[in-house]
Amino acid sequence: MLFLTYLINGISLGSVYAIIALGYTMVYGIAKMLNFAHGDVIMIGAYIIFFMIYKFNLPILLSIIISILICLLLGIIIERLAYKPLRKASSLSVLITAIGVSYLLQNLAQLFWTSSNKIFPNIISNGSFSFGSISISYLTIITILVCLLIMLVLTLFVNKTKIGMAMRAVSEDKDAARLMGINVDRTISITFAIGSGLAAIASALFCAAYPAVYPTLGSMPGIKAFTAAVFGGIGSIPGALVGGIMLGIIETLSKAYISTQLSDAIVFAILIIVLLIKPTGLLGRKVNEKV
Amino acid sequence: MxxxxxxxxxxxxxxxxxxxxxxxxxxxxxxxxxxxxxxxxxxxxxxxxxxxxxxxxxxxxxxxxxxxxxxxxxxxxLVQVPEGRRIFHNSTVEENLILGAYLRKDKDGIAKDMEYVYSLFPRLLERKKQLGGTLSGGEQQMLAMARALMSKxxxxxxxxxxxxxSPLLVKEIFDIIxxxxxxxxxxxxxxxxxxxxxxxxxxxxxxxxxxxxxxxxxxxxxxxxxxxxxxxxx
CATH class of the missing domain: 3.40.50.300 (P-loop containing nucleotide triphosphate hydrolases)
Known part of the structure; x- marks a missing residue:
């Protein structure tokens, strides 16, 4: 029954990847850019939770909410200052800028908070549920539930609300959306805000599992989640969920049964194979370029 | 004007x-x-x-x-029905119309205009829940015009x-104009x-x-x- 435990842990890790992947996928869908600074927003989110709890002695939930709000604002500011001026520039310029923003955030964190590890507080109690011979920690269960809840709310938001419809319209045809009176810039801002707010939630869940906070904390989960987004089909919200969870399961099972050192290599090898067979990712749609 | x-x-x-x-x-x-x-x-x-x-x-x-x-x-x-229709293919007919009324706040007025455009283009009512991309060229043109009308x-x-x-559809569209x-x-x-x-x-x-x-x-x-x-x- 060890396999089942690994599987559930994999789904839980994958849930964190999925939440982060949403940020990549939504921003890509609407602004057609890869926001490589997204992973570093996770890092900022983790520091904020850390300081709120240890420096200001705030309750855990309130600290997380403050972290969400600050990251949300950070996402809007990054988009406004770094990406908006490049709306008409080549995608390569935007990509390089995103990498620049990523390093900027990492270096600022190093400057203000040093590069030494800070121990993330224990935000979810250590207990676990036992089902027969399987035992699953509260954290694992909570992570999976939070991910499902986010997916549900986000799907409803995108499909049922007017802003959600506008987001889909902007992602499909910006000029047509403008002609309907949709404020494209504001819609892009909202998308960045949502993605960055979700990054803060992911930082809480990720650091609860791996409780160390340091300036490059966001790089690895960021890259993995980006991989998950591509794996599931970038631009697709269900794709982020499927891609994230698949990635989490593959990573956990490879660690358990093959090799801890090789697990990342296996993850990326599988990504390459999937993309060779289906270049748009598992749930990706082929976009017909208009001529 | x-x-x-x-x-x-x-x-x-x-x-x-x-x-x-x-x-x-x-x-x-x-x-x-x-x-x-x-x-x-x-x-x-x-x-x-x-x-x-x-x-x-x-x-x-x-x-x-x-x-x-x-x-x-x-x-x-002032509203435009763009060249090539440019309707939202991945949104339903109804969602396209809602987006047409994006800036309006008068719920009753929007509902009334929704009825009006459906009466003008009955075929859109039949296809209300269909994705815009599945419509024929003529239907897409109707949707584009209906969507624009929703902005009042x-x-x-x-x-x-x-x-x-087709010439027949062109005549129909021009009659509606x-x-x-x-x-x-x-x-x-x-x-x-x-x-x-x-x-x-x-x-x-x-x-x-x-x-x-x-x-x-x-x-x-x-x-x-x-x-x-x-x-x-x-």
Whole structure:
């Protein structure tokens, strides 16, 4: 029954990847850019939770909410200052800028908070549920539930609300959306805000599992989640969920049964194979370029 | 209602529209006809505020709109049905219509207009829950017009509504344009199909390589020898 435990842990890790992947996928869908600074927003989110709890002695939930709000604002500011001026520039310029923003955030964190590890507080109690011979920690269960809840709310938001419809319209045809009176810039801002707010939630869940906070904390989960987004089909919200969870399961099972050192290599090898067979990712749609 | 004065629009070094002026009075149907690449679409995009103008001014209800944001122009009652329909393929027919009313807050008015456009285009009602991308070309044109009507416009700019449609459908669409006009919506119609456009227009302007070269009533232009030669096939 060890396999089942690994599987559930994999789904839980994958849930964190999925939440982060949403940020990549939504921003890509609407602004057609890869926001490589997204992973570093996770890092900022983790520091904020850390300081709120240890420096200001705030309750855990309130600290997380403050972290969400600050990251949300950070996402809007990054988009406004770094990406908006490049709306008409080549995608390569935007990509390089995103990498620049990523390093900027990492270096600022190093400057203000040093590069030494800070121990993330224990935000979810250590207990676990036992089902027969399987035992699953509260954290694992909570992570999976939070991910499902986010997916549900986000799907409803995108499909049922007017802003959600506008987001889909902007992602499909910006000029047509403008002609309907949709404020494209504001819609892009909202998308960045949502993605960055979700990054803060992911930082809480990720650091609860791996409780160390340091300036490059966001790089690895960021890259993995980006991989998950591509794996599931970038631009697709269900794709982020499927891609994230698949990635989490593959990573956990490879660690358990093959090799801890090789697990990342296996993850990326599988990504390459999937993309060779289906270049748009598992749930990706082929976009017909208009001529 | 709409007055364009000495408008020039350039894409980089290329001037697509050169110093054109025209005006549209309340309740008129005015056609802008010309060949492919003459600058018709660029003119409409400049009016709608989605391409920046180089010089000149655009007055809508006596208010200069060439510097204001496109969504503000829509909320003032100027809407465009773009060339190639540009409906949202991954949204349902109903969602497309809701997006058309994006800036409106009057729920009752929106519901009423939804009924009105469904009565105007009964086929859209049958396809309410279908994705826009699954509609035929004619249905997409209807959806694009219905979507624009949902903004409750005073003036509607139509860019090549006949493009790619069968003659029968073109007639149907033009009848509906006349009907919309008779309900009080002013129409600016851009067309390559000069014969159809001149047939329903009160007045028309002929545009060639970015300049207006002729204007007159629809009938005058239909009977003009130059127009016959250039646009009506002899």
């Amino acid at each position: 709409l007055k364009v004065e000495n408008l020039s629009v350039a894409y980089g070094a290329i001037e697509a529209v050169k110093n054109i002026s025209f005006e549209i009075n309340d309740h008129e149907i005015v056609a802008l006809i010309g060949a492919n690449g003459a600058g018709k679409t660029t003119t409409l995009h400049a009016v709608s505020g989605i391409v920046p103008i180089k010089s000149g001014s655009i007055f809508f209800d006596d208010l200069e709109i060439s510097k204001i944001a496109s969504e503000k122009i829509v909320s003032r009652g 416009p005073k003036i509607m700019l139509l860019d090549e509504p006949s493009m790619g449609l 006349k009907d919309i006009n008779s309900k009080g919506v002013t129409i600016l119609l851009v067309e390559q199909n000069a014969k159809m456009a001149l047939g329903i227009a009160n007045r028309a302007y002929v545009i060639e390589t970015g300049k207006i070269v002729m204007s007159g009533t629809g009938e005058q232009l239909l009977n003009s020898e130059d127009i016959k030669k250039a646009y009506l096939g002899g």
